[in-house]
Amino acid sequence: MTQYAEGITAEIVKEHGLSDEEYAIILDRMGRAPNMNELGIFSVMWSEHCSYKSSRLHLGKFPTKGDKVIQGPGENAGVIDIGDGQACVFKMESHNHPSYIEPYQGAATGVGGILRDVFTMGARPIAALNALRFGAHDHPKTRQLVSGVVAGIGGYGNCVGVPTVGGETNFHEGYDGNILVNAMAVGLADADKIFYARGAEAGQPIVYVGSKTGRDGIHGATMASAEFDDESEEKRPTVQVGDPFVEKKLIEACLELMSTDAIAAIQDMGAAGLTSSAIEMADKGGIGIELNMDTVPQRETNMTTYEMMLSESQERMLVIMKPGREDVAMRIFKKWELDVAVIGQTTDTGRMVLNHHGEVVCDMPIAPLADDAPKYDRPHFAPEVRAQISAKDVAKPAHMGNVLLSLMTSPNMASKAWIWNQYDRHVMADTAASSEDPSDAAVVRVHGTDKALAITTDCTPRYCFADPFEGGKQTVAEAWRNLTATGADPIAITDCLNFGNPERPEIMGQFVGCVEGMAEACRALDFPVVSGNVSLYNETNGVAIPPTPAVGAVGLIPNINQRAGFGGMKAGQILLAVGDTRGVMGASLYLRVIEEREDGGSPPVDLAVEKVNGDFVRGQIRSGRVVACHDISDGGLACAAADMALASGIGIKLAHEGDLPMHGFLFGEDQARYLIAADKEDAVAMLQDAKADDIPLMVVGLAGGDAISVNGAHNLDLVKLREAWEGWLPDLMNKVGED
Amino acid sequence: MKSAVIVFPGSNCDRDAHDALKRVTGQAPAMVWHQDTTLPEGLDFIMIPGGFSYGDYLRCGAMASRSAIMPAVIAHAATGAPILGVCNGFQILAESGLLPGALMRNAGLNFVCEKAPLTVANSNTRFTSAYAGRSDLTIPIAHHDGNYNADEETLERIEGEGQIIFRYGRNPNGSVHDIAGVMNENGNIMGMMPHPERAVDVNHGGTDGLALFESLLGSA
Amino acid sequence: MKARIHVYLKPGVLDPQGAAVAGALHNMGYNEVEAARQGKLIELDLTGDNADAAKARVDEMCAKLLSNPVIESYSIEMS
Amino acid sequence: MKARIHVYLKPGVLDPQGAAVAGALHNMGYNEVEAARQGKLIELDLTGDNADAAKARVDEMCAKLLSNPVIESYSIEMS
Numbered sequence A: 001m002t003q004y005a006e007g008i009t010a011e012i013v014k015e016h017g018l019s020d021e022e023y024a025i026i027l028d029r030m031g032r033a034p035n036m037n038e039l040g041i042f043s044v045m046w047s048e049h050c051s052y053k054s055s056r057l058h059l060g061k062f063p064t065k066g067d068k069v070i071q072g073p074g075e076n077a078g079v080i081d082i083g084d085g086q087a088c089v090f091k092m093e094s095h096n097h098p099s100y101i102e103p104y105q106g107a108a109t110g111v112g113g114i115l116r117d118v119f120t121m122g123a124r125p126i127a128a129l130n131a132l133r134f135g136a137h138d139h140p141k142t143r144q145l146v147s148g149v150v151a152g153i154g155g156y157g158n159c160v161g162v163p164t165v166g167g168e169t170n171f172h173e174g175y176d177g178n179i180l181v182n183a184m185a186v187g188l189a190d191a192d193k194i195f196y197a198r199g200a201e202a203g204q205p206i207v208y209v210g211s212k213t214g215r216d217g218i219h220g221a222t223m224a225s226a227e228f229d230d231e232s233e234e235k236r237p238t239v240q241v242g243d244p245f246v247e248k249k250l251i252e253a254c255l256e257l258m259s260t261d262a263i264a265a266i267q268d269m270g271a272a273g274l275t276s277s278a279i280e281m282a283d284k285g286g287i288g289i290e291l292n293m294d295t296v297p298q299r300e301t302n303m304t305t306y307e308m309m310l311s312e313s314q315e316r317m318l319v320i321m322k323p324g325r326e327d328v329a330m331r332i333f334k335k336w337e338l339d340v341a342v343i344g345q346t347t348d349t350g351r352m353v354l355n356h357h358g359e360v361v362c363d364m365p366i367a368p369l370a371d372d373a374p375k376y377d378r379p380h381f382a383p384e385v386r387a388q389i390s391a392k393d394v395a396k397p398a399h400m401g402n403v404l405l406s407l408m409t410s411p412n413m414a415s416k417a418w419i420w421n422q423y424d425r426h427v428m429a430d431t432a433a434s435s436e437d438p439s440d441a442a443v444v445r446v447h448g449t450d451k452a453l454a455i456t457t458d459c460t461p462r463y464c465f466a467d468p469f470e471g472g473k474q475t476v477a478e479a480w481r482n483l484t485a486t487g488a489d490p491i492a493i494t495d496c497l498n499f500g501n502p503e504r505p506e507i508m509g510q511f512v513g514c515v516e517g518m519a520e521a522c523r524a525l526d527f528p529v530v531s532g533n534v535s536l537y538n539e540t541n542g543v544a545i546p547p548t549p550a551v552g553a554v555g556l557i558p559n560i561n562q563r564a565g566f567g568g569m570k571a572g573q574i575l576l577a578v579g580d581t582r583g584v585m586g587a588s589l590y591l592r593v594i595e596e597r598e599d600g601g602s603p604p605v606d607l608a609v610e611k612v613n614g615d616f617v618r619g620q621i622r623s624g625r626v627v628a629c630h631d632i633s634d635g636g637l638a639c640a641a642a643d644m645a646l647a648s649g650i651g652i653k654l655a656h657e658g659d660l661p662m663h664g665f666l667f668g669e670d671q672a673r674y675l676i677a678a679d680k681e682d683a684v685a686m687l688q689d690a691k692a693d694d695i696p697l698m699v700v701g702l703a704g705g706d707a708i709s710v711n712g713a714h715n716l717d718l719v720k721l722r723e724a725w726e727g728w729l730p731d732l733m734n735k736v737g738e739d
Numbered sequence B: 001m002k003s004a005v006i007v008f009p010g011s012n013c014d015r016d017a018h019d020a021l022k023r024v025t026g027q028a029p030a031m032v033w034h035q036d037t038t039l040p041e042g043l044d045f046i047m048i049p050g051g052f053s054y055g056d057y058l059r060c061g062a063m064a065s066r067s068a069i070m071p072a073v074i075a076h077a078a079t080g081a082p083i084l085g086v087c088n089g090f091q092i093l094a095e096s097g098l099l100p101g102a103l104m105r106n107a108g109l110n111f112v113c114e115k116a117p118l119t120v121a122n123s124n125t126r127f128t129s130a131y132a133g134r135s136d137l138t139i140p141i142a143h144h145d146g147n148y149n150a151d152e153e154t155l156e157r158i159e160g161e162g163q164i165i166f167r168y169g170r171n172p173n174g175s176v177h178d179i180a181g182v183m184n185e186n187g188n189i190m191g192m193m194p195h196p197e198r199a200v201d202v203n204h205g206g207t208d209g210l211a212l213f214e215s216l217l218g219s220a
Numbered sequence C, D: 001m002k003a004r005i006h007v008y009l010k011p012g013v014l015d016p017q018g019a020a021v022a023g024a025l026h027n028m029g030y031n032e033v034e035a036a037r038q039g040k041l042i043e044l045d046l047t048g049d050n051a052d053a054a055k056a057r058v059d060e061m062c063a064k065l066l067s068n069p070v071i072e073s074y075s076i077e078m079s
Ligand SMILES: Nc1ncnc2c1ncn2[C@@H]1O[C@H](COP(=O)(O)OP(=O)(O)O)[C@@H](O)[C@H]1O
Pocket: A129, A130, A131, A132, A164, A165, A166, A167, A168, A169, A412, A413, A416, A419, A420, A434, A435, A436, A437, A439, A440, A458, A482, A633, A634
């Protein structure tokens, strides 16, 4: 007979998302049946979100170490060494489900959460990015979701005063029922002043700071228990509302406190709020925790322990102070007009004890919450291998200029200015290149120096769907390429792995394939993973999103004056392509837009070639020969050329000869390629270098005129292109009378 | 030149303002906390920076304009010393009644961040003298509530008195008469939505904001 | 005809604006203020003269556009 | 005690939010909407029990903080 505490039933356990086996482990570790509070705590700690139970096994495959890695996965954010005693702290996180339910607040609190992960470690946030995936552009819900999400990201980021410098936006019917909102934050700290969740010892005071705790975001399923069922309306779970003003004060107050040497350990309250922050700090320090729930700042009356422990109210932190230093925290937090209270202390019992209204309402061992969290090796299989498609298998279009126009004005390629114009990209006065600038990665100066960080987010779900392993490789390689194209040394990545239901073997197969492909690319490119996040169950009615392992990558530009963008090209300059062009068309943008199909294999990525081609490009940028440089990705060489032409306000005359069909040359998506513009004599010097190093480098065109043309024909007028490219998204968003 | 930057909870261009002033004047400005009630001695210039003081809740600049330091700022203004409010700083000065008019939600309702083309409407001021002979500038804007509004009578007056200092080349927010920056009657207080402190560096926003600080330096 | 609509946050939903207003009023010495909430006031001028029918339509407008049912509720007064 | 405050834009002041609301309602087919105005609704919980004195204080709060006389006017209801 399974044992239950009073008032708890098998049904309630199930509603907490715990399986029979999991409940049996709890009984064993507790030595008795858990009460409601303890059950709630186990339930959130062992949820997919907190325990990574389906993914943990595979995440171990990522390379996480390197010369420049100060802190890999496992803390609030990853930390890398950027020289001169400085460190860069960064992470990416999803807020998909909340953003679908309430786009503005969902996206806003996503930004807030990721910023907290970064400043919790002692870093001042200096840049934010976002990777967005919406359903088909003409789906009835899409416009409202786009406008809400974008306003929410801007509303939060603009107010806290962290520039939103870049991102990506895709539209695809695969996201109709499950949009993706992935947010990345990047911060700067002194390498010897990083703060960790670890480091607390017994006998230290625990300080709560930030907003008061309300009944926000307490998981619907866990709330639907007998105890709460017939309670009043106001006990129901509510959407989390972000307060960027409090966040801004929290940033300043925490950074001020961090400069005083009074903190033992610090942790933000993210998912599973007070529960996970308290337990993570206790577990990492190998200690116990005792909290007095009466002292937790509360926004509403009659809150239960269960509610307070599971609340996901935003803008809250938990700080374990060095003994006797509480006053320092109190003084600083009061100066910033934040709610603050000492709510308990650490102990040497290894247990979490909660007191409320004079009673012990929870007393449980901490170790099992982390150590014994379930970890599953879910069945998985790889999708069938798809045949490669090359240009000669695809009908030749009549007019290349018209094709180029269609590709450039397709939803994924059209200008996203309508979005990023709503983001403050310049606050903090260090943004050298952001969404508005022709640069493959955002470039943000390291304050007060001539160094800069290059930052990008990337993922090509089309490829991941066609071939998870190659697609995973490609995603990492493209991020590396985008950093390289600015002249940066790529250092490390963070990721946000968005997939469907892992209990389905084909979805788990996508996950495993992508992770293994990414891991291989990370190893080959010496580009370790230092932080990340997993978002599973992104599916509706059995239809999963395309596999979307988004990557956020950071590199270092040693001298901000030696970098490249893809604008600034002048008439008479030579256009060169780095890398082999064979006309790979499988899973290409061309197939999707022109032939309305997405079949074929993902373009193969030769990582060794990727590395040498990239190193060559970076070397040439630093030598000063490169006027403009752009990676070649979606839509192939012609789309890269079109980007450069638009950014420079000058036409390009492309030249093609040889056996490769012209549409393969123009629109093939072969990997490891870049397009470079240079003055004639520099081009000659580059060709010599390339020959010596055995790098494929080919002259493909000449800058000039006011159109993009191929072999003197197939003209696409630049004015017409610009109008259509810039107009697409505003036209979509300003369309009237259709909702 | 001895300068000060007033910092409110939610100010977020305070560091930008600090760095720009330090770069131009060679001397770091004093950072004055909103709860102080006095200003440092001998100030030549006060800057009220951009940001979201008090979250921009209620009305932009409303709560900041009622905070403890403001009486000292208003008293200092009465001595004729120059005061510049940028973005949220402009909103705060308007809310304090130190500048005419009010700033409302952008006509397009969205937040707007762009490098805005501007014209100098009056270069015969202590804020703009170094712009003499230059007309077209590009200075970044980033705001949600920059839609300048004033009643007809006020508009007529400030137009007539040359109190309009900057105008947008392409109106981004619905401001009447394309107004981007205005001055008080005495010519010692100016508010503007564009961010000159974000335009003092080739690697960030260009250098079209430099002349504004140079004008002040020249007049101090 | 006119409709006056009040849109307010549901109980339990965080109201950052209200909290900030209460804080500012305290700082100004208005200590009698225990709490503040901020909502929206929307006034519509309507054609037609059937108040009941009009109100039903306004109710629809509130549900569809003027309020966000996830976090807000609303009330309507016709005059 | 409670005070309910309505803050609205003065007649003649352009109201971009109201205009947007009216536009959106038209697009949705609510053609009976002739005009829309958007204002603020502020509710205060107050200690004390002298309604007249309280109202006078609230009036002061409105004049000093809760409204901007350049563009807004307000009304107060006590309950
Ligand atoms: N959601 C977004 N937020 C901010 N910037 C964005 C967003 N979506 C796209 N951008 C910007 O638009 C530009 C073009 O994006 P994209 O086509 O994805 O670039 P690429 O293919 O070179 O990686 C980039 O500068 C990017 O930062």
